[in-house]
Amino acid sequence: MGVTSHVMDFETASAADLKVVGAWAYAEHPTTEVLCLSFEPLNPSMTGAALTWYPPPALDAPMEDWNRWREVNGELHALLKDESAMFVSHGDFERAIWHHIMVPVFGFPPIPNKRWNDTMAIAAQKQLPLELDMLGRALGLRHEKDKEGRALTISLSKPNKKTGMLDRRPETLARVYQYCESDIGEEREALDRLGWLQPGERRVWLLDQKINQRGIKIDRRYVLACQKIVDEATVPLAKEFEEITGGLAFTQRDRIMGWLEKEGVHLPDLTKATIAGVLGGTVDDSDDVAEDDGSETWEITLPEHVKRALQIRQLVGSAAIKKLDRMAVCTNSDGRARGLLQYHGAGPGRWAGRILQPQNFPRPTDAVRGKSVDLIVGTLMTGDWEYTEMILGPAVEAVAGGLRHALIAEKGHTFVSGDFSTIEARIVLALAGQKDKIELFRRADSGERLPNGLKIDAYNDMGALIYGDPTFDRKKPEWQEQGQIAKNTVLGCGFGMGHAKFHSRYCAHQPVEFAKDVIDTYRNDWAPTVPDLWKGLEAAALRTVQTRQPHEAYGVTYALEGGWMTARLPSTRKLYYWNPQLVKRLMPWQDRNGADVWRECWTYQARKMGQIKTIDAYGGLLTENVVQGLARDLLVAAMFRLEENGFPLVLTVHDEAVAEPMGSSVDEKAFREIMIEGTAWSREIGLPVNSETWVGDRYRK
DNA sequence: CGGCAATGCGCC
DNA sequence: AAACGGCGCATTGCCG
Numbered sequence: 008m009g010v011t012s013h014v015m016d017f018e019t020a021s022a023a024d025l026k027v028v029g030a031w032a033y034a035e036h037p038t039t040e041v042l043c044l045s046f047e048p049l050n051p052s053m054t055g056a057a058l059t060w061y062p063p064p065a066l067d068a069p070m071e072d073w074n075r076w077r078e079v080n081g082e083l084h085a086l087l088k089d090e091s092a093m094f095v096s097h098g099d100f101e102r103a104i105w106h107h108i109m110v111p112v113f114g115f116p117p118i119p120n121k122r123w124n125d126t127m128a129i130a131a132q133k134q135l136p137l138e139l140d141m142l143g144r145a146l147g148l149r150h151e152k153d154k155e156g157r158a159l160t161i162s163l164s165k166p167n168k169k170t171g172m173l174d175r176r177p178e179t180l181a182r183v184y185q186y187c188e189s190d191i192g193e194e195r196e197a198l199d200r201l202g203w204l205q206p207g208e209r210r211v212w213l214l215d216q217k218i219n220q221r222g223i224k225i226d227r228r229y230v231l232a233c234q235k236i237v238d239e240a241t242v243p244l245a246k247e248f249e250e251i252t253g254g255l256a257f258t259q260r261d262r263i264m265g266w267l268e269k270e271g272v273h274l275p276d277l278t279k280a281t282i283a284g285v286l287g288g289t290v291d292d293s294d295d296v297a298e299d300d301g302s303e304t305w306e307i308t309l310p311e312h313v314k315r316a317l318q319i320r321q322l323v324g325s326a327a328i329k330k331l332d333r334m335a336v337c338t339n340s341d342g343r344a345r346g347l348l349q350y351h352g353a354g355p356g357r358w359a360g361r362i363l364q365p366q367n368f369p370r371p372t373d374a375v376r377g378k379s380v381d382l383i384v385g386t387l388m389t390g391d392w393e394y395t396e397m398i399l400g401p402a403v404e405a406v407a408g409g410l411r412h413a414l415i416a417e418k419g420h421t422f423v424s425g426d427f428s429t430i431e432a433r434i435v436l437a438l439a440g441q442k443d444k445i446e447l448f449r450r451a452d453s454g455e456r457l458p459n460g461l462k463i464d465a466y467n468d469m470g471a472l473i474y475g476d477p478t479f480d481r482k483k484p485e486w487q488e489q490g491q492i493a494k495n496t497v498l499g500c501g502f503g504m505g506h507a508k509f510h511s512r513y514c515a516h517q518p519v520e521f522a523k524d525v526i527d528t529y530r531n532d533w534a535p536t537v538p539d540l541w542k543g544l545e546a547a548a549l550r551t552v553q554t555r556q557p558h559e560a561y562g563v564t565y566a567l568e569g570g571w572m573t574a575r576l577p578s579t580r581k582l583y584y585w586n587p588q589l590v591k592r593l594m595p596w597q598d599r600n601g602a603d604v605w606r607e608c609w610t611y612q613a614r615k616m617g618q619i620k621t622i623d624a625y626g627g628l629l630t631e632n633v634v635q636g637l638a639r640d641l642l643v644a645a646m647f648r649l650e651e652n653g654f655p656l657v658l659t660v661h662d663e664a665v666a667e668p669m670g671s672s673v674d675e676k677a678f679r680e681i682m683i684e685g686t687a688w689s690r691e692i693g694l695p696v697n698s699e700t701w702v703g704d705r706y707r708k
Numbered sequence: 709c710g711g712c713a714a715t716g717c718g719c720c
Numbered sequence: 721a722a723a724c725g726g727c728g729c730a731t732t733g734c735c736g
Contacts, residue, residue: 258731260716278717326730327718333729353726357720364728367719407718431720502724509724530722538722545722595723604721617713623723631725635720661720661726 012049012093012124013086014194017104018042018187020164020173028337029362030100031222031345034107041108042163042180045187046083049095049195057188058082061180062113087116094118097139097194098127099219099346120216126194128212129201131351133571134583136614143193145585145612145619146200150193156186202569205581208351211643214650215350215358222343223365223657223667226415226705230334232390233406233413237331240392240402241323248319251312257320270313282321285309325369325407333363334413343417348659354613355582355636357661365414366660370708372408374400380707383409414658414706416667423654423673425682425700426663427641428452429465434634435501437694438561438577439540444468444533449695469493473528492525500529501634503541503627505595544633545626548572552587552609562692563633572611572624574633577688578640582632584611584624592623638662641689641696648681658706665706675702 021039023032033039040062047057060079064072086092096102102123109115127137136142140152160183166173204212248257252266260277267274274281286309309317338344344363352359360366375383378399386395387409392402399405416422429448436444444465451463461467461480470486470493471479481490495513510522530538540561547560557566562577572587587609594604610621622628638661646656646664654666666678682698689696701707 261732276716325718326716329730349727352728355726357726359727360719361728364718367717367728369718426720499724503722504724505722507723512724541722594721596721598721625723627722627724635726638720663720 011089011091012095013046014049014095014191014198015044015046015101016096016187016191016194017044017101018160018183019104020160022164025100027333029344029346030098030103031107031220031339032337034100034103035339039104039108041104041113042160043184043187044083044109045184045191046086046094047188047191047195049198057191059184059188061184084115087118090122093122093124095124095126095194095198098125098137099216102216102220103346120213120220123216124203125212125350126198126201128215128350129204130197131349132204132208132356132583133201134354134585134611134613135201136619137349137352139190139193139197141614141617141619142197145614146197148193148196148200150196152193153186153189156182156189159183160186207580210647212350214643214646214656215348217650218656218659219346219348221655221657222339222341222345223347224343224415224417225334225338226413227335227338227342229384229388229415230331230413232388233328233409234331234335235390236387236392236395236402237328237406240396244319244323248316251316251319257324263316263320267313270310272309272313277320279321282317286314286317286321322401323403325403327367327369327407327410328403330363330368330410331406331413337362353635355632356580356639357635358659365658368411368706369407372404374405375408380412380703380705384412384705411707412705416704419671420667420669421671421673421702421704422657422665422667422706423675423678423700423702424663424665424706425679425698426660427638427682428697428699429498430638430641430662430696431634432465432497432501433694433696434637435537435540435630436534437689437692438634438637439534439536441534441536442693445693445695448697452695452697465497466490466494469497469529469533472533473525496525496529496533500526501534501537502631503538503625541626541630543626544629545624548574548624548629549607549609552589553607561633562688572609574629574636576633576636576640577692578637578686579688580636580640582636584613586612587624590623637688641686641694644686645682645684648684649678652677652681654678654681673702675700 019039019041021033021036023036023039025033028036043059043061045057045059058079060083061076064076102120105115105118110117130142131137135145143150159179163174163179163183245257249255252263255262255266263277264274274285334344347361347363347365349359349361383399383405386398387406389395395402395405433445433448447463447465447468451465455463457463459478464481466481467479470481470489471477473493473496474489479489480486481493492514499509499513504526506519506522506526509526510517510519514522543560544563547558547563548565550558551565551567552572555567557564564575566573566575567587570586572584574582574584576582590608590610591605592608594606596604598604609624611624612619613622642659642662642664646659649664649666650656654668656664657667658665664682679698679700682700683696685694685696
């Protein structure tokens with residue numbers, strides 16, 4: 008990226024909370040002010056050449072202050088004028104401040120995304136922590152964080168408690184400038200070690216920036232109406248809960264558990280499934296929900312007051328409704344929320360969600376399932392919780408189920424969306440060369456029927472094998488439960504899940520032998536080439552670490568590069584594993600004599616819950632990474648085609664893309680064709696791609 | 709009071 | 721012979 012790159016870092020102060028509202032709403036907030044901007048060339052021969060720009064001094068300031076300011080101001084303008092000059096930031100904060108403050112307030116020219124690089128994106132792509140100081144620690148940088156400077160800078164956003172004044176004294180600001188320049192040092196050091204994005208990914212990042220900056224419209228009126236419903240419906244129930252439990256709030260999970268014990272009720276947890284189980288209502292498994300099948304109606308008689316308390320928790324305990332608060336504050340003045348997606352936030356390259364986390368909206372709940380979006384929105388829009396309960400059902404649950412409808416298309420635009428059907432299961436089978444099952448999916452996609460008239464269906468195919476009945480039909484009411492088992496087998500067993508996990512997760516009320524049979528059926532009969540895929544990838548990767556030479560299996564090439572293990576996918580993109588190490592590990596199974604099994608394995612380090620964790624790289628995991636990575640690349644390929652063909656994207660959710668084209672009549676068929684076109688590599692491995700699409704003016708499932 | 713870790717719960 | 725994984729956010733509870 009050349010010698011003319013400069014690292015840039017702003018320090019700002021604001022009454023807005025950056026973590027809550029995100030960079031774009033923060034930058035636009037009327038109280039947000041730039042304290043300073045440090046910039047420094049990347050050229051190593053110019054280390055220490057950082058300059059710090061700050062807003063112009065007061066009109067009556069001494070001439071020397073003005074002269075000093077003019078010098079830096081001139082340097083910055085000259086830099087911007089040189090179109091070959093590039094800029095580096097950590098995250099999108101600098102771009103947001105530049106757009107909302109430097110351009111309109113201080114008259115600087117806009118900086119197009121093409122002139123930016125992002126160290127956070129690079130760290131993400133190389134599987135390292137995203138936050139700068141943890142990134143530094145992971146890379147073993149010796150740069151010491153200026154904690155005092157940081158604390159001081161943060162304190163400048165708050166008025167002095169006694170005087171009510173904001174501290175902007177010259178000596179205070181001088182300390183902030185010093186901190187800002189030190190921050191840049193850390194970023195530069197990190198960049199030296201990271202290098203740049205791998206080939207092909209810069210254009211993905213540019214697309215990501217376009218989508219994030221385009222934002223998505225939030226229906227503010229709807230959000231406010233939903234908040235009103237939640238508030239008013241919750242008040243009486245919270246009070247009742249408090250009375251029953253002797254002063255507890257329904258959010259206090261641990262204390263509720265304690266209280267239940269005291270009342271003689273022993274539950275393993277307070278998950279949705281468990282509560283539904285003891286309350287006698289079965290967990291409603293809609294066709295496309297793969298979880299919760301382990302739950303069942305437990306033979307427990309509950310005291311009435313305990314039952315009522317659990318009911319209340321079930322009714323109002325949805326954490327998802329907190330998204331309403333975020334939605335209400337994170338939008339820009341044009342009503343759009345920006346910066347909701349983090350490029351490469353997840354290991355194999357998927358996006359992660361930010362701010363209001365648009366990737367985990369609750370799926371339709373009982374209260375709203377099967378009802379039209381118009382009815383749901385029309386009802387909630389009244390803000391009347393009693394009316395809502397009359398039309399839809401429990402108010403909080405109805406709001407939770409309708410949360411995703413708060414995302415709307417701009418006036419004069421329409422949403423069109425599609426996902427990839429069962430894409431991960433298909434990629435596993437295609438990669439493994441399980442041709443008969445791939446053919447099965449292909450025939451199912453084209454709506455073909457069996458000789459007995461039944462539509463071809465992968466889950467039925469699996470069910471027929473598990474239950475030894477060729478007429479197996481999961482749509483028949485009496486086979487509903489078995490249908491779920493079959494579905495979970497197809498979807499869940501591709502990455503080496505063992506019988507114990509399958510049992511506890513999907514069929515806890517069956518004997519464990521049943522789970523064993525299911526796992527065996529998948530591995531030995533339904534998809535016998537898939538375990539070979541696990542073994543093949545595991546062996547190739549292990550040999551690579553052992554010999555330090557590249558090894559290939561199933562079109563995936565493992566190699567050691569710098570401090571990373573890389574996996575080059577059939578799509579040519581590489582996955583990164585930081586700091587691979589050989590280790591001996593005890594396997595979670597015994598040999599036929601019942602003896603422990605030890606093996607040479609390798610580990611790598613990855614970010615997990617804000618920490619660096621050491622992860623064992625076994626075959627099932629490597630397979631999953633490869634498969635998820637390929638699913639992501641398939642989506643990215645479709646995203647480029649969509650963007651180029653008049654479908655501007657506003658959101659992606661792993662295997663789903665949402666666009667917001669102009670006009671009210673949208674070519675849904677064209678959208679679908681683009682989605683299922685596939686790529687050279689997907690055709691090479693014979694992957695059948697299918698997509699279900701919808702069109703509407705509100706986000707939905 | 710704020711930072712941090714652990715846990716729960718939502719989605720793919 | 722054979723280990724599902726990936727996320728973010730809210731809350732709680734502990735620590736200083």
